[in-house]
Amino acid sequence: MNNQAYESAASLRPKHNPPVPLGALAQAASLVPATPQDAAALESLQATGLSVDSGDILPGEIFAALPGFNAHGARYAAQAVQAGAIAVVTDSQGAGIVAETCPGTPVLLASDPRAVVGPLAAEVYHHPSRHLVTTAVTGTNGKTTTSYFLDAILSAHLGACMMAGTIELRVGRRSVESPRTTVEAPVLQRMLALALEEGVGAASLEASSHAIVLHRLDATSIDIAGFTNLQRDHLDFHSTMEEYLQAKAQLFTPEHSSRGVVCVDDRWGAQLAAEAAIPVDRLRAYPGQTPADWWVTDATVSLEEAATTFTLHGPDGEEIAASCPLPGLVNVQNAALALVMAIRAGVPTDTAVTALAGAHNIPGRMQRISQRDGRRGLCIVDFAHTPDAMELALAAVRPITPGRLIVVFGSDGDRDQGKRPMLGEVCARLADVLVVTDENPRSEDPGLIRAAILEGVRSVRPGMENVEEITTWRGDAVERGVELCGPDDTVIVTGKGHEPFLEAAGEFIRYNDAPVMAQAVEKKWGRP
Numbered sequence: 073m074n075n076q077a078y079e080s081a082a083s084l085r086p087k088h089n090p091p092v093p094l095g096a097l098a099q100a101a102s103l104v105p106a107t108p109q110d111a112a113a114l115e116s117l118q119a120t121g122l123s124v125d126s127g128d129i130l131p132g133e134i135f136a137a138l139p140g141f142n143a144h145g146a147r148y149a150a151q152a153v154q155a156g157a158i159a160v161v162t163d164s165q166g167a168g169i170v171a172e173t174c175p176g177t178p179v180l181l182a183s184d185p186r187a188v189v190g191p192l193a194a195e196v197y198h199h200p201s202r203h204l205v206t207t208a209v210t211g212t213n214g215k216t217t218t219s220y221f222l223d224a225i226l227s228a229h230l231g232a233c234m235m236a237g238t239i240e241l242r243v244g245r246r247s248v249e250s251p252r253t254t255v256e257a258p259v260l261q262r263m264l265a266l267a268l269e270e271g272v273g274a275a276s277l278e279a280s281s282h283a284i285v286l287h288r289l290d291a292t293s294i295d296i297a298g299f300t301n302l303q304r305d306h307l308d309f310h311s312t313m314e315e316y317l318q319a320k321a322q323l324f325t326p327e328h329s330s331r332g333v334v335c336v337d338d339r340w341g342a343q344l345a346a347e348a349a350i351p352v353d354r355l356r357a358y359p360g361q362t363p364a365d366w367w368v369t370d371a372t373v374s375l376e377e378a379a380t381t382f383t384l385h386g387p388d389g390e391e392i393a394a395s396c397p398l399p400g401l402v403n404v405q406n407a408a409l410a411l412v413m414a415i416r417a418g419v420p421t422d423t424a425v426t427a428l429a430g431a432h433n434i435p436g437r438m439q440r441i442s443q444r445d446g447r448r449g450l451c452i453v454d455f456a457h458t459p460d461a462m463e464l465a466l467a468a469v470r471p472i473t474p475g476r477l478i479v480v481f482g483s484d485g486d487r488d489q490g491k492r493p494m495l496g497e498v499c500a501r502l503a504d505v506l507v508v509t510d511e512n513p514r515s516e517d518p519g520l521i522r523a524a525i526l527e528g529v530r531s532v533r534p535g536m537e538n539v540e541e542i543t544t545w546r547g548d549a550v551e552r553g554v555e556l557c558g559p560d561d562t563v564i565v566t567g568k569g570h571e572p573f574l575e576a577a578g579e580f581i582r583y584n585d586a587p588v589m590a591q592a593v594e595k596k597w598g599r600p
């Protein structure tokens with residue numbers, strides 16, 4: 073994500089945050105003044121906020137200078153002080169740098185500064201999560217989808233819900249692009265405080281494993297934590313799957329959450345549920361034998377409405393007929409998880425079921441741009457950008473496609489080159505018509521990326537029938553896909569989902585598939 077997103081995230085702050093004495097903050101996070109003069113500062117100073125980023129400091133706030141993977145944050149202390157920081161929280165190495173670069177600035181010491189940022193941020197923003205119904209979803213896949221389902225349900229129940237995840241940071245009507253899946257603790261606490269200030273009663277969060285390990289969620293009171301699944305990913309950060317699971321498992325401890333709902337469809341979920349240190353509901357979303365408190369039967373994809381219907385059974389004999397508007401059986405796991413989490417958060421079942429059924433248009437996640445109506449075809453934007461996700465996405469839309477399945481796709485530059493022919497192979501195998509285009513070529517020659525994809529296509533379809541290559545611009549390819557789409561056909565454009573930029577030749581170009589596809593739909597069929 074580019075710098076603009078970080079700047080926008082910084083704008084989501086409460087309008088009035090009563091200042092907190094530095095002494096109280098030091099006590100809350102067991103901070104030690106670096107010098108006797110710094111101890112005196114505790115008596116006189118009050119803080120109005122906190123940041124780990126010097127570029128994000130407002131006058132009166134504290135700068136937490138963290139030892140980073142690349143640099144020591146204390147290197148930026150002078151910049152923070154110039155912006156109005158009243159004190160710096162750091163380790164002893166950082167204190168040395170501050171003494172050199174901005175002498176006289178009060179310094180509070182912590183042996184692991186990253187670990188105190190959460191509690192400090194919660195304290196300075198007055199523990200807003202304690203007053204909100206807060207949910208957090210973790211797992212390799214399905215976090216975004218499940219958290220949007222929860223957003224819809226909690227909004228229906230409480231009037232509004234705050235959202236912090238991969239796609240957006242939203243409080244009330246204000247939404248900004250999200251810099252990452254789970255933002256730094258000060259950004260999150262500010263958003264929660266703003267939500268409280270604006271009368272928003274709930275928060276739906278995504279919890280990445282990076283965030284859990286890097287303490288971004290510390291001191292956030294989560295009412296219900298949810299776990300979707302664990303698949304191979306991020307083994308550069310967590311060295312083994314066991315370590316990856318243990319990172320997620322931290323969310324299911326009383327330090328973070330009051331209760332949990334865990335999908336036990338894979339063995340990792342079963343292990344997590346068995347080892348969890350908080351009360352946990354076990355949910356089985358797919359057919360299987362694993363013991364569970366809640367389980368799903370009759371999962372079906374409906375052709376007419378592109379909806380998925382299922383029955384959710386509960387521990388007290390509940391039998392809940394539910395539906396979600398996203399196709400694909402993976403979304404049954406996400407939908408059932410959202411339902412059980414909502415029920416455990418106190419949402420009446422009827423309210424939850426109705427809101428889930430209406431949870432349309434998650435940005436870039438099987439997002440329907442036009443519905444099949446006898447004249448128009450079904451037009452969808454989806455984020456699938458790996459061979460596995462592409463396989464799932466195409467398998468999800470095939471049953472709701474009486475005619476041809478058209479896929480518009482490309483592959484990233486400066487990333488995993490091996491997946492390019494694999495994507496071509498999957499699409500050639502599972503779709504009828506292929507329109508090959510660019511995704512984010514970045515510094516690479518887009519023609520070479522497309523050639524690698526086409527090599528994979530050729531391995532399945534040597535004659536290259538029903539394969540088109542669009543060499544001009546991604547928007548033209550999306551338009552071509554829609555042009556080819558008949559009333560019984562489906563066109564799915566994959567790879568970029570919600571992304572607001574296309575990265576090419578060192579530039580971030582404003583581009584989003586959804587409005588481009590909507591324009592193509594209007595050009596072909598007129599306004600609905």
Ligand SMILES: CC(=O)N[C@H]1[C@@H](OP(=O)(O)OP(=O)(O)OC[C@H]2O[C@@H](n3ccc(=O)[nH]c3=O)[C@H](O)[C@@H]2O)O[C@H](CO)[C@@H](O)[C@@H]1O[C@H](C)C(=O)N[C@@H](C)C(=O)N[C@H](CCC(=O)O)C(=O)O
Pocket residue numbers: 124125126127137138139140141142143144145146148251252253254255256280281282283286
């Ligand atoms: C690996 C990782 O998570 N790194 C995080 C880490 O960065 P770092 O230690 O490398 O920071 P650094 O560049 O050494 O800088 C040290 C400190 O100086 C500060 N600084 C730096 C520059 C400056 O001008 N002013 C300033 O104050 C930085 O905010 C930082 O606190 O600490 C920074 C803030 O303290 C985070 O912004 C940064 O996240 C980076 C951007 C990141 O890309 N993280 C990814 C891996 C991530 O968290 N991903 C997960 C989910 C992934 C997924 O599910 O796909 C996510 O939640 O998004």
Ligand SMILES: Nc1ncnc2c1ncn2[C@@H]1O[C@H](COP(=O)(O)OP(=O)(O)OP(=O)(O)O)[C@@H](O)[C@H]1O
Pocket residue numbers: 211212213214215216217218238253300301402403405406437454455456461462464465
């Ligand atoms: N429950 C699930 N199980 C397996 N795959 C899923 C599941 N839910 C979604 N997917 C697949 O993963 C893709 C990403 O879904 P989603 O954005 O909801 O997950 P995520 O955990 O937020 O991932 P990311 O952090 O990459 O956005 C979807 O396009 C879909 O193909």
